[in-house]
Amino acid sequence: MSGALLSVQDAVVDLPTPRGNLRAVDHVDLSVGAGRTLGIVGESGCGKTMLSRAILQLLPKKAKLSGRVMFDGQDLPQLSPEKLRKLRGQSLAVVFQDPMTSLNPVLTIGTQLIETIQEHLELDLAEARKRSIELLAAVGIPAPEQRLAQYPHQLSGGMRQRVAIAIALSCEPKLLIADEPTTALDVTIQAQILDLLAREQQRRHMAMIIITHDLGVVAGRTDEVAVMYAGRVVERAPTPALFKQMRMPYTEALLAALPKLDAAPHTPLPAISGRPPDPTRPLKGCSFAPRCRYAAGRCNTEKPALSAAETPEHVYACFHPIETRARVEA
Amino acid sequence: MATLELSLDEQAAEPARRKRRLGLLFWFAMGWMVLVFAVAILADVLPLPSPTDMDMLEKRAPFSAEHWLGTDGFGRDELSRLVHGARISLIVGLFAPVIGLTIGGALGMLAGYFRGRFESIVVGSMDVLLAFPPLILALAVTAYLGQSIFHLTCILGVLGIPAFMRVARAATLTLARREFVIAAQALGATHARILLRELLPNVLLPLLAFFLLAVAVTIVVEGALSFLGLGVPPPISSWGSMIGEGRESLDVAPRLAFIPAIAMFLTVLSFNLIGDTLRALTDPRQGAL
Amino acid sequence: MMQQLAMQQMASEPLLKVENLVVEYAVGGRTVHAVSDVSLDIARGETLGLVGESGCGKSTLGRAVLQLRQAVSGKVLFDGHDLTAMHGDALRRMRRRVQLIFQDPIASLNPRRRIGDIVAEPLVISGVKDPDKRRQAVHDVLAAVGLDPALVVNRLPHEFSGGQCQRICIARALVLNPDFVICDEPVSALDVSIRAQILNLLEEMKARYGLTLLFIAHDLAVVKAVSDRVAVMYLGRLCEVGPSEQLFATPAHPYTALLLEAIPVPDPDVRPTESVAVGEPPSPIAPPSGCRFRTRCPRADARCAAEVPELRTVAPGQSAACHHPLI
Numbered sequence: 017m018s019g020a021l022l023s024v025q026d027a028v029v030d031l032p033t034p035r036g037n038l039r040a041v042d043h044v045d046l047s048v049g050a051g052r053t054l055g056i057v058g059e060s061g062c063g064k065t066m067l068s069r070a071i072l073q074l075l076p077k078k079a080k081l082s083g084r085v086m087f088d089g090q091d092l093p094q095l096s097p098e099k100l101r102k103l104r105g106q107s108l109a110v111v112f113q114d115p116m117t118s119l120n121p122v123l124t125i126g127t128q129l130i131e132t133i134q135e136h137l138e139l140d141l142a143e144a145r146k147r148s149i150e151l152l153a154a155v156g157i158p159a160p161e162q163r164l165a166q167y168p169h170q171l172s173g174g175m176r177q178r179v180a181i182a183i184a185l186s187c188e189p190k191l192l193i194a195d196e197p198t199t200a201l202d203v204t205i206q207a208q209i210l211d212l213l214a215r216e217q218q219r220r221h222m223a224m225i226i227i228t229h230d231l232g233v234v235a236g237r238t239d240e241v242a243v244m245y246a247g248r249v250v251e252r253a254p255t256p257a258l259f260k261q262m263r264m265p266y267t268e269a270l271l272a273a274l275p276k277l278d279a280a281p282h283t284p285l286p287a288i289s290g291r292p293p294d295p296t297r298p299l300k301g302c303s304f305a306p307r308c309r310y311a312a313g314r315c316n317t318e319k320p321a322l323s324a325a326e327t328p329e330h331v332y333a334c335f336h337p338i339e340t341r342a343r344v345e346a
Numbered sequence: 347m348a349t350l351e352l353s354l355d356e357q358a359a360e361p362a363r364r365k366r367r368l369g370l371l372f373w374f375a376m377g378w379m380v381l382v383f384a385v386a387i388l389a390d391v392l393p394l395p396s397p398t399d400m401d402m403l404e405k406r407a408p409f410s411a412e413h414w415l416g417t418d419g420f421g422r423d424e425l426s427r428l429v430h431g432a433r434i435s436l437i438v439g440l441f442a443p444v445i446g447l448t449i450g451g452a453l454g455m456l457a458g459y460f461r462g463r464f465e466s467i468v469v470g471s472m473d474v475l476l477a478f479p480p481l482i483l484a485l486a487v488t489a490y491l492g493q494s495i496f497h498l499t500c501i502l503g504v505l506g507i508p509a510f511m512r513v514a515r516a517a518t519l520t521l522a523r524r525e526f527v528i529a530a531q532a533l534g535a536t537h538a539r540i541l542l543r544e545l546l547p548n549v550l551l552p553l554l555a556f557f558l559l560a561v562a563v564t565i566v567v568e569g570a571l572s573f574l575g576l577g578v579p580p581p582i583s584s585w586g587s588m589i590g591e592g593r594e595s596l597d598v599a600p601r602l603a604f605i606p607a608i609a610m611f612l613t614v615l616s617f618n619l620i621g622d623t624l625r626a627l628t629d630p631r632q633g634a635l
Numbered sequence: 636m637m638q639q640l641a642m643q644q645m646a647s648e649p650l651l652k653v654e655n656l657v658v659e660y661a662v663g664g665r666t667v668h669a670v671s672d673v674s675l676d677i678a679r680g681e682t683l684g685l686v687g688e689s690g691c692g693k694s695t696l697g698r699a700v701l702q703l704r705q706a707v708s709g710k711v712l713f714d715g716h717d718l719t720a721m722h723g724d725a726l727r728r729m730r731r732r733v734q735l736i737f738q739d740p741i742a743s744l745n746p747r748r749r750i751g752d753i754v755a756e757p758l759v760i761s762g763v764k765d766p767d768k769r770r771q772a773v774h775d776v777l778a779a780v781g782l783d784p785a786l787v788v789n790r791l792p793h794e795f796s797g798g799q800c801q802r803i804c805i806a807r808a809l810v811l812n813p814d815f816v817i818c819d820e821p822v823s824a825l826d827v828s829i830r831a832q833i834l835n836l837l838e839e840m841k842a843r844y845g846l847t848l849l850f851i852a853h854d855l856a857v858v859k860a861v862s863d864r865v866a867v868m869y870l871g872r873l874c875e876v877g878p879s880e881q882l883f884a885t886p887a888h889p890y891t892a893l894l895l896e897a898i899p900v901p902d903p904d905v906r907p908t909e910s911v912a913v914g915e916p917p918s919p920i921a922p923p924s925g926c927r928f929r930t931r932c933p934r935a936d937a938r939c940a941a942e943v944p945e946l947r948t949v950a951p952g953q954s955a956a957c958h959h960p961l962i
Contacts, residue, residue, distance in 0.1 A: 206899070
């Protein structure tokens with residue numbers, strides 16, 4: 017995959033904790049082509065956020081990363097802090113879950129936006145200001161000129177997230193990482209923000225990684241999906257292929273556990289029993305085995321490697337993959 | 347039942363409390379604390395000369411087998427005065443914050459829980475108390491009621507109330523909004539029960555941490571007041587008054603001021619160190635992921 | 636015969652009846668119109684889902700039912716008793732029949748008390764003196780919610796995951812055998828796989844303890860999974876009430892339709908439509924005149940600004956507060 021804009025190769029992130037070593041990301045391989053959208057789906061603690069931090073080189077100080085993170089032909093962990101900083105501003109941008117904490121509460125929207133633009137694009141104040149107003153208008157903020165003088169707390173959650181997106185887009189990044197961008201927002205606002213992200217991504221032809229716990233969010237808006245569980249990518253496939261035929265029992269169980277709008281009320285949900293394993297005590301076999309209804313034999317003793325389904329793009333880590341659609345209904 | 351969670355038994359196997367390394371410094375602080383408390387309690391039993399017996403022939407005597415730390419300007423045994431001084435410093439240093447803790451803590455919790463006009467009154471009156479110059483208060487009380495350990499403790503205790511009130515109120519304000527308090531209200535618990543069972547255990551910890559800090563500060567303030575002659579009445583010794591008396595002979599016998607100063611320094615430092623360690627140890631979420 | 640009639644009367648009489656409830660409170664000198672003129676009925680054994688976006692007043696309504704928030708006007712009739720008129724001991728006794736489950740299960744447990752004490756607390760408050768009786772009740776209810784009592788009672792809340800804490804909260808709510816439980820976003824803070832467990836558990840507990848539920852959530856799919864009827868709230872007012880399936884199949888209020896449309900569907904074949912939602916909810920400090928949804932509604936006209944729409948029956952069992960309903 018030489019054409020990829022970002023490729024993560026065999027990434028491992030270890031975090032020392034008082035309870036022992038915590039392997040947050042466990043041998044992950046991923047790649048995103050220019051202008052493509054990758055969805056990373058998983059529950060809390062599955063390592064999806066740590067993976068995004070590893071890509072951004074924003075891991076906690078005590079965390080240890082091994083493996084390669086190739087972005088635009090450069091291995092990020094090898095870059096000097098100064099080069100990294102420049103890169104993060106110009107071609108790698110991020111939008112976090114909570115815009116209240118990612119925006120500085122004591123600076124106006126204008127200051128934050130104009131400073132970012134000035135620093136990375138070397139524009140003068142008037143031009144940077146003009147661009148800021150354009151950007152705010154582009155992300156759907158009414159009366160952008162007046163907003164420049166406002167502080168984050170004067171805006172609603174949805175508006176703040178729009179501002180955060182405007183700041184992220186300000187330097188025309190090649191890759192935008194959106195880490196749970198809509199989790200803190202209401203449904204109707206969530207739809208607006210997802211639309212906005214999709215629209216800007218198309219227009220700017222940038223690559224995007226959407227990190228979320230919601231399979232519904234990735235279904236209609238990504239080219240490829242990676243499902244993570246206990247630090248590993250357990251299934252990765254082009255989005256249509258994944259939803260057409262899931263191979264990994266975890267993906268299937270996750271989808272089945274979602275309440276469906278078209279189901280009758282009081283239909284019992286096929287819940288996944290138990291809970292994810294303690295990440296400081298890795299299991300010998302498949303991490304999902306204790307909760308998996310297909311688990312048998314070597315599932316508990318051996319870690320399944322990623323293997324390809326009918327197409328090489330669709331890979332899964334399971335000894336007993338789901339073969340036919342019929343089993344989903346069963 | 348499919349919903350049973352499996353991993354509990356696995357947790358049960360794990361030792362509930364892991365040993366935490368406390369560090370050498372903590373144990374030094376603990377050792378000094380035990381020593382100070384022990385000599386303060388046993389001051390009358392220890393084979394020491396009387397702290398008030400003057401020996402005019404042995405003024406400012408150096409260290410000797412008879413007087414381990416020498417004698418002061420009136421020929422009184424320095425070690426004995428130091429030990430009896432520890433008693434005063436500890437009594438005042440512990441009891442004054444207890445006054446602040448009980449009154450300030452109770453007022454703060456009530457203010458933070460009930461809010462409204464009661465809170466305004468409490469906060470307002472505390473602001474007035476804070477604005478009152480402490481030295482003037484001390485002067486006024488000693489002038490009208492006379493110098494005594496009891497009065498000194500009360501003055502320092504009252505001066506500590508606003509700070510304890512603030513700590514308790516801040517903690518209560520955040521806790522009272524938490525769901526477990528609302529849950530108790532929803533269960534039909536009385537205000538008294540909510541205050542005592544739900545809030546107090548959670549407010550007590552920040553209060554106790556602050557208490558240790560207040561002990562340290564009070565010992566220093568008591569020293570300062572005694573140094574100025576507003577503290578314990580002579581001839582009773584306290585570390586502050588010893589430093590004050592030692593000041594007159596700084597040029598000939600600097601040890602007379604420095605020995606009580608070092609004792610005070612070590613004690614205050616120990617209180618702070620122990621306070622910090624206890625605070626870190628008792629956080630229930632420590633080490634939880 | 637007479638007795639039978641009386642029984643029937645009892646059964647048809649709603650367990651909870653909210654009449655014209657208004658809740659307002661001051662924030663920084665300005666009035667927040669959190670709940671404005673809301674009327675609701677919940678029948679015995681029914682689950683009523685209450686949906687709306689954040690700030691629509693759904694949680695305030697739940698708390699006002701329990702008198703944790705003072706109502707400005709209106710009545711809350713629980714089993715025939717007006718809770719708004721009750722005070723002190725009488726109210727406390729009544730509250731024991733109504734329990735509350737919160738969104739953040741970890742914050743709803745006192746971090747310094749052991750699980751056994753937390754779950755026994757309702758019993759202590761309601762005056763169960765015998766410690767053996769209390770222990771037995773705690774044991775039973777913990778086992779019922781799928782936890783092993785022997786392993787759990789002596790632990791502190793931080794030793795448990797979010798899903799387990801929510802089980803403990805449910806156990807605490809059920810230990811007194813209440814008639815009515817208000818679930819305020821009970822699964823929003825939980826992961827998908829845990830969410831299904833808790834939803835199933837609530838359904839199981841409802842059947843086992845014969846509960847009536849008010850289920851507050853922002854997620855329509857979650858609400859539909861457990862509710863017999865659904866009420867939709869927007870900015871302090873009720874937009875629409877109806878049987879779940881009917882309401883989801885044929886929404887009458889444009890806001891309900893908008894909510895349904897905004898849900899991301901986990902199916903790549905369903906291309907998300909460019910959302911029709913315009914703007915964001917206005918502040919409950921200065922709600923729009925007339926219909927509160929009109930600023931975002933594609934069907935709004937002059938009448939919507941001038942006149943507050945009343946809740947009207949649009950189909951059997953379904954009523955909507957809209958001048959231009961979709962059906």
